Amino acid sequence: MSATQQHDQLKPWTWGEDLWRNKLDKVRAGRSLMPARWKNGARMAVALSFDADQETFELKNGGVSIGRLSQGQYGVRRGMPRILAILEKYGVAASFFMPAVAAIINQDEVRSVIDNGHELGLHSWIHEFNSRLDYETERDLAFRAADTLEKLSGVRPVGMRTASWDFSPFTLAIAREMGLLYDSSLMADDDPYELLEDGEPTGMVEIPVEWIRDDAPYVAMDRMTGARPYGGPMMVADIFRREIEMAWEEGGLFQVTLHPHHVGHRSRIFILEDIIRLAQSKGDVWFCTHAELARYCAEESGLNGAASA
Numbered sequence: 478m479s480a481t482q483q484h485d486q487l488k489p490w491t492w493g494e495d496l497w498r499n500k501l502d503k504v505r506a507g508r509s510l511m512p513a514r515w516k517n518g519a520r521m522a523v524a525l526s527f528d529a530d531q532e533t534f535e536l537k538n539g540g541v542s543i544g545r546l547s548q549g550q551y552g553v554r555r556g557m558p559r560i561l562a563i564l565e566k567y568g569v570a571a572s573f574f575m576p577a578v579a580a581i582i583n584q585d586e587v588r589s590v591i592d593n594g595h596e597l598g599l600h601s602w603i604h605e606f607n608s609r610l611d612y613e614t615e616r617d618l619a620f621r622a623a624d625t626l627e628k629l630s631g632v633r634p635v636g637m638r639t640a641s642w643d644f645s646p647f648t649l650a651i652a653r654e655m656g657l658l659y660d661s662s663l664m665a666d667d668d669p670y671e672l673l674e675d676g677e678p679t680g681m682v683e684i685p686v687e688w689i690r691d692d693a694p695y696v697a698m699d700r701m702t703g704a705r706p707y708g709g710p711m712m713v714a715d716i717f718r719r720e721i722e723m724a725w726e727e728g729g730l731f732q733v734t735l736h737p738h739h740v741g742h743r744s745r746i747f748i749l750e751d752i753i754r755l756a757q758s759k760g761d762v763w764f765c766t767h768a769e770l771a772r773y774c775a776e777e778s779g780l781n782g783a784a785s786a
């Protein structure tokens with residue numbers, strides 16, 4: 478057993494400062510990459526994203542529930558067409574993060590994302606949890622996922638979002654080896670920042686997420702695990718509205734994460750339309766993909782390394 482493993486078996490209150498500082502500094506928020514002004518002088522940036530998990534949110538558990546597999550398929554059959562139609566209606570580009578297995582199953586969906594001018598980003602191989610993997614396995618799955626998305630879409634992904642935002646001690650090093658421009662899995666700020674690894678700047682942009690700005694915690698349903706929706710669509714829409722209003726007041730970023738098999742339903746799709754309408758009503762807003770956002774922040778801040786991706 479290694480010294481690190483021996484230390485990890487100790488109770489946290491028995492750790493020495495070297496151990497807890499090592500954990501603290503492994504991946505941490507560095508300098509803010511918030512620009513003085515958004516592109517074209519806009520006051521606020523809006524980055525819409527969709528985690529197109531589809532069938533993989535059950536396949537990752539072994540695919541034992543046919544009902545949950547059908548839930549994922551709903552995201553493909555009805556959710557995605559509604560989402561793409563609204564984005565086209567308002568002329569807005571967005572980022573779609575897709576597990577490689579979901580892309581293989583739903584290749585027409587991959588083409589529709591690219592053909593409509595949206596970004597396709599990495600989102601694991603089969604929605605696996607990174608923190609349960611060893612380094613070699615996590616690395617292999619990440620590179621295979623990138624190769625698969627590139628083969629199916631014709632475009633090499635420049636950004637990643639870990640499945641369930643599960644970030645292992647190896648994830649950042651693997652992302653850097655892949656030459657990615659940005660990550661969008663962590664939660665240390667409202668606005669973009671540079672990631673540090675072991676206390677050192679990485680040149681990688683973090684576009685922060687938050688469970689508050691995600692539809693799943695409010696509306697997910699799984700009768701076998703006891704997960705029950707605790708918020709109606711109007712409540713979710715109100716939370717997002719308040720996030721937009723404060724982002725506008727601060728001149729910052731509004732980023733949101735939605736799922737086709739959740740927000741794509743008839744009674745919920747208005748949430749997406751409300752977000753776009755409210756933001757557009759401000760008049761001085763830059764709608765951008767996560768890749769466009771990361772590249773702009775990197776360029777404005779003079780970020781080195783991944784900024785050239």
